[in-house]
Amino acid sequence: MNQSQLDRMKNGKGFIAALDQSGGSTPKALAAYGVMEDSYSNEEEMFDQVHEMRTRIMTSPAFSSEHILGVILFEQTMDSKVEGKYTADYLADHNIVPFLKVDKGLAEQENGVQLMKPNPDLDETLRRANERNIFGTKMRSVIHEPNEEGIKAVADQQFEVGKKIIAADLVPIIEPEVNIHSEKKEECEEILKKEILNHLNDLSEDENVMLKLTIPTKANAYKELVEHPRVVRVVALSGGYSRDEANEKLKENDGMIASFSRALAEELRFNQTGEEFDKAMKSAIESIYDASVNKK
Template structure:
């Protein structure tokens, strides 16, 4: 682990850019970018197009380490290159931005109000490759749709079980138990989730560190205790389907939490924009998310 990168993520001003749309969400991400499904005929062509999109974002002057602390990559993005460098090396060396890797394989079917992670059969090999590609940390996502305490405990148990393997590989895991923003009992789910997270964090050793990626809570500062926990490097928030404006306003209400937005970051970008328009659009998004991350109400 790079100590300077740890210091940057722990104490730096800015946010984490989520550029990790995977197989299932890639067609939607491309369509939103203005690339329809008839533009590619197989998965290889699809991933090339999404890498082109991510390359355009990462190489933009608006994608600046003054505002952006880190970026979360998809596995194929990690194994692809930008200007002759693997993506993580380009981020770190050319941009001064810390690279993370999405390691989960997607969500299992909904069961008892939650979606656990699918098995990750190649995790050991993937973590080895992540180290070879100079990745700093990882991210893995589950989803909570109902306030079922036993199911929420199972989600957090699974997250921390994998997190310990990731820590053992000298990487920092981002634990992401997303609470669906449309859940009818979202506030209750968040209370159960916080309790389980605190229990697991208290069980970690002093050498173990994690990050948390959480939905913006119904009650502001619900997760303040987590931002202060000694085992938590940083608490970041996902936009979760909120518009950028709404996500930013909610983020400002939560002390110690910074953004890790995906759609809210790239939603207004389009393949047909001129470089000038593309860069200006991205800059507007980046600066607004940065302001919400560092300036609290």
């Protein structure tokens, strides 16, 4: 593991940009960017379009280590190049820590939650991640209802896979998202915190994780997780909130930094001039950085 990257993730000021839209979410991300489905005729062309978008983001002058600590990549992005270098190497050269999304999407809802789909190729993905100089990984489940059995299953699965990732000398970002539209969101968060703490307390001193969590209803509800010795960093997903709303909520939570996707890119369009694009990027990045660093 790269110790300087670990130290940067643990102590650096800034946030993580989530550029890891998958095959399922890429059409929506491209549409929000102004690239409609009739602009590409197959999956390969779709991923070429989204790589162009991600490359434009990552090479913008506004996108620098002054504000950005890390970037979460999609598998194709890891294997693609930015300015002639594999994406993770390009980011590392700019002092930005690369992560890889490794889950294969969500299973059908059961017991109020969606677990991760089976991932038989995980070992091979982790081998390739090391080959491509990736620092850590991310994997997402979703919680819809305060069902104790379901939430326990989510935490169990996340940490079971997380330990395999740690064994591969990578740092896992555990992401059990709580649906922001859940009618009992705060209840879900209380159960989830208890389950996460149980797993954190079982980790050995050389097993460390990051957590990516929905911004809690009750400010600082996750303070115990932020301060836990086995947690490198707690990052927040925007979860469908607008950037302004996500930023305001994030400011209320000490120690949590952003890991936004849609909220980061919401004002970016493919037909913007370079000047317009960079101005929109700068505004987004500075506001998210401020919410991550300056708390109420």
